[in-house]
Amino acid sequence: MPELIPADTPSLVGTDGTAKMSKSRGNTIALSDDAATVRRKVRGMYTDPNRVRADVPGTVEGNPVFAYHEVFNPDRAEVADLAERYRAGQVGDVEVKERLVVALETFLAPIRERRAAIEADRGxxxxxxxxxxxxxxxxxxxxxxxxxxxxxxxxxxxxxxxxxxxxxxxxxxxx
Structure with a gap:
């Protein structure tokens, strides 16, 4: 089972980058989302609007993809490397998002398994x-x-x- 997210973790910005994550806004990644849905939502996540190509230096601060990496990606070295390369214009949004999908799937897989076991045990x-x-x-x-x-x-x-x-x-x- 993954470790719980610390209580002092701030509310995550939604996948649209405009407000906190909210089911009514449709800008969430739910614990019950399947792998394909998570991948689709991450691919559609808001990033740095001033970055038009992968070779243009990007802003990590305020970038929802990096906010999610900070919370869900346990590989701190990978997060630091992605942030450094993103700021230098040496990595594209697609790679950063794909690495986020992997981190989210690693986090969500045990939750999905536990949920399936609970649903299978009627009563x-x-x-x-x-x-x-x-x-x-x-x-x-x-x-x-x-x-x-x-x-x-x-x-x-x-x-x-x-x-x-x-x-x-x-x-x-x-x-």
Whole structure:
């Protein structure tokens, strides 16, 4: 399983380069996208608009392709090499994007495999919900008991609970 993205990672700019990634804008790469979709989206990503040919030096800062490399490409040397060559006009957008596709696929492959395994196990989600709910209820009971003990309310709570139960029975009793 890939390592999680650090919490201090800023929101990624969308593939269109104009705003943060947003499903409603259609400028996302989803965790559920298949390999062909990821490749298509990366190929269509916004890059340096002033760079009209591969031999023209480009700007890495603010370039969404490089922002994604920074987050998803674990090969720091490759990212540095691509950035250096891009600034010098020695690498084209196609190569930079293809390397990004490889990095994204490396990141997404284990997620896809896990998702497929979960989808194949009918009832797994229901079992997880039931088991999680039961564990949570037990934790809540234990925590409340500890709180009552710490506040010296154990005996008081039991008295209040018994009175409430008697009151409830009287109200429910047929007249």
């Amino acid at each position: 797994l989600v229901d079992r997880l919900i039931v088991e999680g709910t039961e564990r949570t209820r037990q934790e809540v009971r234990q925590t409340l008991a500890e709180v009552r003990r710490a506040m010296g309310l154990t005996g008081t709570y039991q008295q209040v609970r018994r009175r409430a139960e008697r009151s409830r029975r009287r109200t429910e009793a047929p007249a």
